[in-house]
Amino acid sequence: MRDNRPALGVGMVGYAFMGRVHSQAWRSVGAFFDLPVRPEMAVLSGRSAERTAAAAARLGWAAVETDWKELVNRDDVAIVDICTPGDSHAEIAIAALEAGKHVLCEKPLANTVAEAEAMTAAATAAAAKGVRSMVAFNYRRVPAVALARKLVAEGRIGEVRHARAVYLQDWITDPEFPLVWRLQKDKAGSGALGDIGAHIIDTVGFVTGQRIDGVSAITETFVKERPLAEESAGLAASGGTARGPVTVDDAALFIARLSGGGLASFEATRFATGRKNALRIEVNGSRGSLYFDFEAMNELWFHDATLPDEEGGFRRVLVTEATHPYVGAWWPPGHGLGYEHTFTHEVKDFLEAIAAGQDPSPSFADGLRVQRVLAAVEQSAAQDSRYVRVEES
Amino acid sequence: MRDNRPALGVGMVGYAFMGRVHSQAWRSVGAFFDLPVRPEMAVLSGRSAERTAAAAARLGWAAVETDWKELVNRDDVAIVDICTPGDSHAEIAIAALEAGKHVLCEKPLANTVAEAEAMTAAATAAAAKGVRSMVAFNYRRVPAVALARKLVAEGRIGEVRHARAVYLQDWITDPEFPLVWRLQKDKAGSGALGDIGAHIIDTVGFVTGQRIDGVSAITETFVKERPLAEESAGLAASGGTARGPVTVDDAALFIARLSGGGLASFEATRFATGRKNALRIEVNGSRGSLYFDFEAMNELWFHDATLPDEEGGFRRVLVTEATHPYVGAWWPPGHGLGYEHTFTHEVKDFLEAIAAGQDPSPSFADGLRVQRVLAAVEQSAAQDSRYVRVEES
């Protein structure tokens, strides 16, 4: 059936794990949200012509390119969606922005602060011409996390005293798990720190509305050498007999002061046996507390300390009500959402910002801020854990 | 990009709550599962031309009909997907089957045993000609529920002693909530009993692999009269000032004997304040136990009583591993699925059965079996709760 809204062609670079979930978001968003524009899944690019064509057929992209530079310059592409490893983000994003394309870029924004600064500069220049950019910290779009942010912003937990964030996975506890790109510094920038630590840094900032003032850190690589990877898909992979050095951290722990005077702790690890994707955050304030665990993503735990002690306690808010952020578009109460919906919400907000002529959030500047925290963590870890202040713009 | 698999045109009747979620399933299934056929979202039918056209545009259907009879006879329709209230299921399904179309029919299969019997007869006749039919008990396709079935079938919990199933909602606790079609016997057949009770009857049968021998029941309508409905969407609605009688049950409780000698209890209610979509089932066997709650749908709790007492306990299996039913097609461990995925799995299984020339499950005969339990419940409730055996085919 016809649709009279203006179309926006999307070109996506990369079709692995992130590419699959972004595709589902682009495919679904229009059926659930009343958008002012209509995204079209125009072009997919990847290095292998054959594999890219197969992915495009499966994921629903109309055309393919084997060179992202071609994609970036196509007339039928208004939005470039970057789903590649971090080492290529800067080059692609800057080229796309200079070509006047709106850019959605996976996190972490880049592998170094310098790259992130260049990208942020490009984004600022582009914004002046109405070209928008956004970094894909998708966990901000979990309804429960968005609700947490709202409650903090409304003052419901008062002054923030503590934030306690961990991101726990266990997919490389087996020392025979191979040396995939995520374990190589030149591709991934860092290990657990940049991959999942970046998410909790952003989430704590988003929920509390505060900056991280400085950090004191310890990092560790438990398994120093691994079989060279033969092939991988998503986070799964198999290895051969040759071995190579793991050049990133397996785990990063840091404690921090927040700009509002509170204290925070962070832990990102791929060695928390039995924890699969436990992005957890608790915030304690003078009037209440909040707790979230992504492994139970449809729940937010809220303690309202203004209630009488006798009946106080953490309540399990099932974040599936029509009044909750994003939820009205979906199903009745109690019918939960999944991981992929965070991306659907992300592209929805991105498209709405583009249509409204506004800068979407989180911006590249937000991504740069996270990058600077990552850099401070690495510096502290290298300097006997001493407190390192996070550089300000 | 091109796709060489044979296409199967789908015609869907109805576009409300069930139509929306079925659409998402048809839209998504091919991007995640390697299907032998390719579903095409061909036609949507609804009574209002305008509203149907709008729904089709939004949900991604290529054409519309205002008469389901036209849809059923279109050449570009190979599958008829019935998403209407229960009072029209029999007529549509039988017509579709007779027209040689495969049929996926929402639950409960029908509003009466007689209708369900006629539908089952039509399905049997159609199957002889290679035409397939399936009733949409989607909760069987929750990965955790499918895993529970697998563990029981493998003997992991031994002989079943107890099943304890509830389906708790609270969306009509407000006496001013209006008289929507789900509260009218002529449209819905029954209330909580047929709407959600049917799900737990099917789920207990599926997980335990046993029939319900007989039941002893109590039903109740707490709010006897409600405002006439003005408009509704999904399970939400608003009411006017005129009132009408509620002609269905608000809650149904029954206890039962299972064919294997175990005991079971069931409760379906729309008055469990604070419970939103709590389809819960616990099964206790001689060697172990299982527990599931749809409000935390990515978890299955498993107690293995063959472990030493000292270290025994219910374990929270996060059903997000690639080795779990359906999960390999989706995301890495710990990245949960949502309500809609149960439908995606349903159409995946349906399409595979069609392609394989096999009868899908649950069949219309399974739907009839549930219908007979519903009838026994109503009969027991009407006869002083005396034990009523469930009629056998």
Place this chain on the structure above:
Amino acid sequence: MRDNRPALGVGMVGYAFMGRVHSQAWRSVGAFFDLPVRPEMAVLSGRSAERTAAAAARLGWAAVETDWKELVNRDDVAIVDICTPGDSHAEIAIAALEAGKHVLCEKPLANTVAEAEAMTAAATAAAAKGVRSMVAFNYRRVPAVALARKLVAEGRIGEVRHARAVYLQDWITDPEFPLVWRLQKDKAGSGALGDIGAHIIDTVGFVTGQRIDGVSAITETFVKERPLAEESAGLAASGGTARGPVTVDDAALFIARLSGGGLASFEATRFATGRKNALRIEVNGSRGSLYFDFEAMNELWFHDATLPDEEGGFRRVLVTEATHPYVGAWWPPGHGLGYEHTFTHEVKDFLEAIAAGQDPSPSFADGLRVQRVLAAVEQSAAQDSRYVRVEES
């Protein structure tokens, strides 16, 4: 150090599981509660002189008797605490009351309605002379259960629609577990029904403040024959090679109507593998809900439906605040209590009632009411599950 409060000598009959926990209650109560009287652990009676003496030495009783009739008539005994199996309750309690002794009697009050009626008549006659009696439904004295009662009484959950109570254990799932007295009808009266079903019947009545109007029931004995018991201690026991018939129910399920118009379901079983002492009750009202599980006895879950949907949810009230029932006498918040404390609270309330010249609660009449529900359950189960109204006094 000296204590000027009047002393009340306690004589306890029986020293097995219940005797041990009652002893701990008598021993501890004065150290935590400001009592108007001072209980003295005067006499313990049991049939074996040697074993009774050993138990008395260990549990702290000053003297022993081998005939409870002697105990009942001793001048240094003001209170008789009956901790024997149900078949001896009536005789001991009536004799004690006639001897002018206050009586605390373990539950179920008796093995038959007739016995319970006789006991209640004796209690009424005794009360006229200032002699007090109480039946030991200890779960009323769990702080969380007392808080639940308080919240219901204050109208916090509105009109009660549903009560859902189970008492799940698994200590006899092994068919080789021997035929202890609790599995013999002549000693125990009934099986899971009277032993643990009695507790949930009382608890539902206590928390909701309503009577059970009638019931429809199913009972079952899964293991019909067991090794004859050689010795037992508490709930543990070992068996020999000879076998005998199990003459009580292993599980009892019943559904009920409450006097206020709500519906209730009950299940008592010793075959819920993995559930150890799961006395659980959920009550759903028009304004809120409550949930309790004894396996996490320091928590009460409360859903206040008068809060906005957006922030509603079941909250875990840690019932360890000084403002909670009984808790002020103990430890700081978060420092939980255990099973035995329910008995300490019980004797505290009993002693206070005696000192105040008031009838304690639950009374023998309350115990009789439970007995009548048990009888109605047995009758319904024997009559094809038909609805049996509970006899009124």
Place this chain on the structure above:
Amino acid sequence: MRDNRPALGVGMVGYAFMGRVHSQAWRSVGAFFDLPVRPEMAVLSGRSAERTAAAAARLGWAAVETDWKELVNRDDVAIVDICTPGDSHAEIAIAALEAGKHVLCEKPLANTVAEAEAMTAAATAAAAKGVRSMVAFNYRRVPAVALARKLVAEGRIGEVRHARAVYLQDWITDPEFPLVWRLQKDKAGSGALGDIGAHIIDTVGFVTGQRIDGVSAITETFVKERPLAEESAGLAASGGTARGPVTVDDAALFIARLSGGGLASFEATRFATGRKNALRIEVNGSRGSLYFDFEAMNELWFHDATLPDEEGGFRRVLVTEATHPYVGAWWPPGHGLGYEHTFTHEVKDFLEAIAAGQDPSPSFADGLRVQRVLAAVEQSAAQDSRYVRVEES
């Protein structure tokens, strides 16, 4: 009744919160455990004659002293139990040991490393003469914590990668809560750090069997000034209008390396709104993980990673089986214990060690080790969070 075991007179110094719970332990231990000796609650000392006498009467002590020096030298005292604030521990403990009395001393062992060293030296000297000493880290005696230690020691979780420990309370979030002794450095030594941080330091060491190599720390005092205290009881207190400075930390966070190569994080705070006594520890090893939360003290969560992924998950072990540490002495499965039982277990182990002529555990040397970690934390916090190695003996 008579008891032929040798008696050991106990003299307790202090009768506030710790004194009350120690009294309950001494009072109860003999009724549940088969002890080789018989503790007698001989003497209680306190500064106020009147209040001490009242406490003794209530708590069951036979005599009183107003000078602890008298108590320490009484012939009827074989054991000195120190329940005073930390500033008096060293003097009392050393005097008692020199007088040949066995000593049980509350934690933290002392307020400074120097004091703890002197105490440890005295303990070593006393041990040579058969005089025993123990520091009261009671949480080691939670059955679930003892089970955790056992599982780690048996290799069930493999090599320890991570320990994650927090001790969260919220009793001083109100800035008007008064300046009780626990908030004064001269009395308490430190704040959250020494009071509750000491517990998690000891518990991590106990469960993992590893030392803390070094720490990087941040501490904070959120509320700098408070009303001067007028009176207090347990952790509750009320304040007047005059104010004084808070001289201890409100919260302490630190990250650490363990002697076995793992990483650990610690947080002790009295500002975690809604958390009442949340001593939580998670340990992740190469073969499994463990999780404990004192607010649900009868549970241990165990993930056994050697099970197939498909059925893996954290299992809730209800630590109430007769085979669990300490539990056989108490109640049937599912009948939980409370806070006070940890002290009953403590004195049981202490008495058994005395009777066996062995040094009990944790020793004063263990207490000194904790003290050195506390000192390293304070030093790191004062030195820009740089990593400070913990001094070795």
